Amino acid sequence: MSFSSHFMKFQFRFIDSNHSRFLFIFLLGSMSLFLNCFGSKQIIEKKPDSHIKPIVIPPQYLKPIIGRVEWVEFPNWKLKLRARIDTGAKSCSIHAVNIERLTENGEEFVVFETFVDEKPVKLKSRFVKEAKVSSTSGVSEKRIMIREVMKMGKIKEEVIINLNDRTNLNYPILIGRNYLMGKFLVDVSLSHALGD
Template identity: 35%
Template sequence: MKNKDVKRSDVEKKLIGRREKVSFPELGIEEIEAKIDTGAYTSAIHCSDIHEEVQPDGTKVIALDLLDPSHPQYNHKKLKFSEYDFREIKNSFGDVQERYVITTKIQVFDEVIEAEFSLSDRSDMKYPVLIGRKLLKGRFVVDVSRKNVAFKSRNKQQKKI
């Protein structure tokens, strides 16, 4: 293939592994392990005690605990979101579930990306965060033989400074 035939978007994609350490700057979570799942469309994050509340001014919010008390990065903060959606999402078994979906920022490498995450109880899963195709598309290429590529790259860059 000649250089002029290579799409600009193909050149800019970063290589990531099957697992990556990511951060959520708006949620106060640093370097949490995420599973990269090209079979999943929507990304997901583990939450517990997810429920809707009505504020004194009448607005609805969803309240939740990010992660759960058994997770080492659980920070005991009750989070509330006034902007959210409620959608049907297929789980890993192909069953449709209704889940809340929020938009928040995730950091992979030094790139901060605004992305949608469905909120679900992932306590039975090995990884509290799942990164799906919608977030990956146009940004990353997955090498399933590698892991923590972004995390290792960030550490190398920080040591150079």
Template identity: 30%
Template sequence: MTKTRNQLPVVGWRELIHLPELGLHEVPGKIDTGARTSSLHADVLEEFERDGQRYVRFSVDFREQKVRQICEAVHVDVRGITSSNGEKQMRYVIKTPMRIGDVEFRAEISLADRSDMKFPMLIGRSSLRRRFVVDSGYSWLQTPEIKTARGHKP
């Protein structure tokens, strides 16, 4: 059964993202319906094979917390993806569980250098489709404790 739009959870223009299999939690993400594929700021360290599957090992740096997380994931593809400045870049694409609020699903995520961007993660429309409705006038709608902590009101 397909949910109608008014039954779908609402996300704001930014939300906290959880990637449990990668050990990444509360990653600030910008919702971007203009982007097809979600992307994560990462430095690809190496590609390797395990049990007949292709993997990629990468690091995710959280500069403010001075933390570097090393992650491994099955990589499903290397794709030409158009960046925000219009240039086509070849990027590794992984598929891993993603959780926004109470909704968990498998998502394709490209690994990109987002060091010049304010948000380490961008959530594209393929991750949003048939799961969420976007209200760009609000933030943290799936993370009410942030709104309370920062004094924001819905």
């Protein structure tokens, strides 16, 4: 008897045995499981959890984003100027030359000149005080402080501004932390984020 006929006889004898049904069911079940797990992609849909509440951002954290340069309005002066945004500066500063202090009806005022489109414009504001201010070079100098209403985007607020000769600087206005803090988010990659 050849090996192949002996093997076939053994195979049929095995299939006819009592264990054949169990083995057949086991193999079918294993193949089905294998195909389900690896043969096809299953899409598992996660049901929304009713216990998870949506995140609500408080209004105080929804701040307008501004760039490194923005337009600033001064309603009392009827002026609109381009300003440099500087989070490193403690206070705001405006270009001022020919500064004079004067008193009217017991109140102190300051008259000075700034430039709009390279033309001198005379402005007047209430005097607040004289105080030492550190420049970007680290030099401390006395400057006159005024109080003026300033508007950037939709935010309008009275702010203290120091007067400084900014002739050699690119922008007539510098906006510092005393106006920015708590009101804006600054993205230095942007310019005129609030529009023209």
